[in-house]
Amino acid sequence: MSAPIRYYYDLMSQPSRALFIIFRLSNMPFEDCVVALRNGEHLTEDFKKEINRFQRVPCIHDNGYKLAESVAILRYLSAKGKIPEHLYPKYFVDQSRVDEFLEWQHMSLRLTCAMYFRTVWLEPLLTGRTPSEAKIETFRMQMERNLDVVEEVWLEGKDFLTGSSLTVADIFAACEIEQTRMADYDVRIKYPKIRAWLKRVRQSCNPYYDVAHEFVYKISGTGPQAKL
Ligand SMILES: N[C@@H](CCC(=O)N[C@@H](CS)C(=O)NCC(=O)O)C(=O)O
Numbered sequence: 047m048s049a050p051i052r053y054y055y056d057l058m059s060q061p062s063r064a065l066f067i068i069f070r071l072s073n074m075p076f077e078d079c080v081v082a083l084r085n086g087e088h089l090t091e092d093f094k095k096e097i098n099r100f101q102r103v104p105c106i107h108d109n110g111y112k113l114a115e116s117v118a119i120l121r122y123l124s125a126k127g128k129i130p131e132h133l134y135p136k137y138f139v140d141q142s143r144v145d146e147f148l149e150w151q152h153m154s155l156r157l158t159c160a161m162y163f164r165t166v167w168l169e170p171l172l173t174g175r176t177p178s179e180a181k182i183e184t185f186r187m188q189m190e191r192n193l194d195v196v197e198e199v200w201l202e203g204k205d206f207l208t209g210s211s212l213t214v215a216d217i218f219a220a221c222e223i224e225q226t227r228m229a230d231y232d233v234r235i236k237y238p239k240i241r242a243w244l245k246r247v248r249q250s251c252n253p254y255y256d257v258a259h260e261f262v263y264k265i266s267g268t269g270p271q272a273k274l
Pocket residue numbers: 058059060061062083088101102103104114115116117
């Protein structure tokens with residue numbers, strides 16, 4: 047029997063949380079390798095040489111094979127039979143619908159939610175400088191253009207992003223949207239479909255969803271009951 051994969055992650059990172067939840071739902075054993083981004087643990091030469099040449103999380107080591115990029119990791123483990131079909135379909139047509147979302151989200155939902163989070167929460171913390179209202183507004187508008195697409199296109203007439211049941215697409219998306227809580231953004235106010243969908247995603251993924259988001263809840267001061 048081969049050793050479990052080594053999973054390098056930080057639950058402050060959206061794609062790290064998504065894979066964490068997916069691995070747990072898949073009953074896939076992994077060796078916990080927590081990387082504290084806030085302490086710069088990924089910025090050392092050792093990390094670059096031994097763990098991930100891109101100096102980011104998430105990444106895995108599978109019996110010496112090193113792989114980064116959350117979506118590549120997901121596809122690799124699915125090809126190895128580690129991810130159940132209901133989460134990431136094997137039939138190419140169904141799979142392509144999930145892939146469509148995974149490709150779409152990188153430069154739209156992920157980019158703009160992450161930029162909003164960075165501008166409102168992370169950069170002030172790192173630099174001590176407060177962003178201007180105009181800058182916050184620009185990033186909020188860019189993010190909301192993509193939240194509009196989730197609300198009006200992806201969630202049009204269905205309970206989950208790609209159909210009637212939960213897939214990895216929902217998990218990746220929810221983790222990106224949850225990140226904005228830490229920047230005091232409440233997605234529930236403008237987006238009733240997203241609000242109801244997030245509840246479904248959380249229910250379908252718990253207890254792992256709440257475990258993965260513990261830190262997000264704590265930082266945002268919004269406990270599980272008060273939220274979504
Ligand atoms: N496209 C990559 C994104 C990875 C990524 O941006 N990771 C961030 C955390 S969410 C990171 O490690 N940042 C550290 C840094 O940039 O210094 C994926 O999906 O895995």
